[in-house]
Amino acid sequence: MTFDPLFFMKGKFSANQRGQSQQQVAYLRQLQREMRVEETLHVPLTELNVVVFDIETTGFYPDQGDQIISIGAIKVKGDTIKEEESFYSLVKSEKKISKEIEELTGITNEEMNEAPPLSEVLFQFFQYVQDLTLVAHHANHEKNFLQHASWKLYRSSFKHRLVDMSFLYRIAEPELNLITLDECCNYNGIPIYGRHHALYDAKLTANLWSIYVEKLARKNCLSLKDMYEGITKG
Template identity: 75%
Template sequence: MTFDPFFFMKGRLGGSQGRQSHQQVAYMRQLQREMKVEETLNIPLTDLNVIVFDIETTGFYPDQGDQIISIGAVKVKGDEIKEKETFYSLVRSEKKISEEISQLTGLTNKELDHAPLLSEVLFEFFQFTQDYTLVAHHANHEKIFLQHASWKLYRAPFKHRLVDMSFLYRIAEPDQKLVTLEECCEHNGIPIHGRHHALYDAKLTAELWSIYVNKLRQKECYSLTDLYERYTIA
């Protein structure tokens, strides 16, 4: 079996909170039916439209009750960050968040008590992303939560192509051992601010994407297909 580093999701069971409407469910199912992720494979990275995003959560295991508490995203085309085309929302939590999570994210239980439900936020997020390729730093975390929530809320699989930034690092700079977002930003001279705020982290990751699109081009790696082929050989 070939491992796909771009996480083309087929969907699995999961769960999260919310009261989704028939309109939301119908929209999500239609979006997934019309998803044409394969068409993005050969678009030059310098022309590819992507949504770079980040989520903050109460933990790592949605099937054990951990929840999304905020989502942030920004649109990017090639190496151009669309600064005015962003998405950000808090998400109401079903249970009180811990002091540790509050200190890490800067979010309070009072803020989350008045935030919209996940069903509303996720619906608006997918309206923002449409069928764009998604990008995240260490994307497995985002994959698990979106996969989980999409199926539980809408009975629709999560089929967006999701590219993990770590694959770009490995191909563009195989001798560098970059792991954390801080390490990647410091290595590339990107000032770090607003860590663990979903939108700020998304913007930091977007800056990295714009840099590595050009680093990959210098390596004659021009598309997601090229990136995939390089990764399987590496």
């Protein structure tokens, strides 16, 4: 039997929406085929274009029903943050979010009801990202949710390169034990604002990226290849 990659989307959309979904799957798979992930290893960090992003979720375990409720991102080249090139969207939740999540993120159930579905937001996000390298603070959280969503919605693996900021911290300042985003920002003199809002957290992380690109350069760590080799040796 031939497997239909859109099986999980059928029944939820009209014929026109299914057609749009098929176009989205085709677009994303073509994007994945054209990605030149290995080439980014050798681009100087001072010239590398990245998308620094953050997601807010209802919990930590997508395979147990936790969901993405917002995505925020901003583009950076080297140490230059492109303030005018940002992305932000709420994501419609399939179930009511808890009072704790409302208080933590400032996102209400009323806003969730008006938000676009994950299939639409994720497609728009990947259109925004194209084939650029992704960066996130403690990226395993983001990676797990994007892997889960990519497979559930598109029956496709998540193939973008995703750099964890903790790698940069460990190479630049191995004697420190910086863990939380607040700790990293405080140490580097970055004013903290809008915590647990996906776009604001992405901007805080982008500020850290721009600082640590310079710190790594002073340690002669000039590319992602150098960074990964430095982590392996460490």
